[in-house]
Amino acid sequence: MISRAMDILADDELIISKPRAGRIVNFPPRVHLSVPSRPKVLLVGGYAGSGKTELGRILARLTHWPMLDKDTTTRPVVEQALELLGKSPHDRESTLYRESIRPAEYEALIAGMMENVECGTSAIVTAPFALELADRTWCDRTAANLARLGADLHVIWVRCDAESMRRYIRHRGAARDASKLANWDDYVKGLNLAFEPAIEHTIISNSANARPLQEQAEQLLATVTA
Known part of the structure; x- marks a missing residue:
């Protein structure tokens, strides 16, 4: 009976049978992707709380490509720099942050x-990218720099309704979001919820009535790696 159950699970690809009766769990099931002939860069942008980092993680789990997230990569250095400059380590709204630290x-x-691409490795890059993706010159330059290294750029913008973003921001409880939540109405007025990047792109919806991100990620990868 146990062997029969194992056979059923294997047929459904929920386990993978190995020699000598070894088995490993395969849940969620693997997405079978062709190996890209050229490195791919999936540049994922979106406002705070839109779900861009969550999408990036899903894409990274499906592809096993490295994920570079702005907050994870730079936050400790940014917080230390702000403190040394006499600011709150959680400041993301001041002129000092926006003009001096954010560009860095x-x-x-x-x-x-770029270093990953120079090594022939695809990458998933997550950050708001709101200013960058509105700038056609920045977009074209980035795409050209990647093309020069034999890589393809795929821009993804994660769109989300304001209430879902606020709910997610509250849930994660990050200190850097305190100013946004305290001045939510003014913050939302400064967002373009219908924003589209100035370069060819894919819109992923993470609003309350949207399809699960997992499904949208799998569909995206089927196109990117075709």
């Missing part, structure tokens, strides 16, 4: 992306 964050993030 993105410079470091893009440098990490």
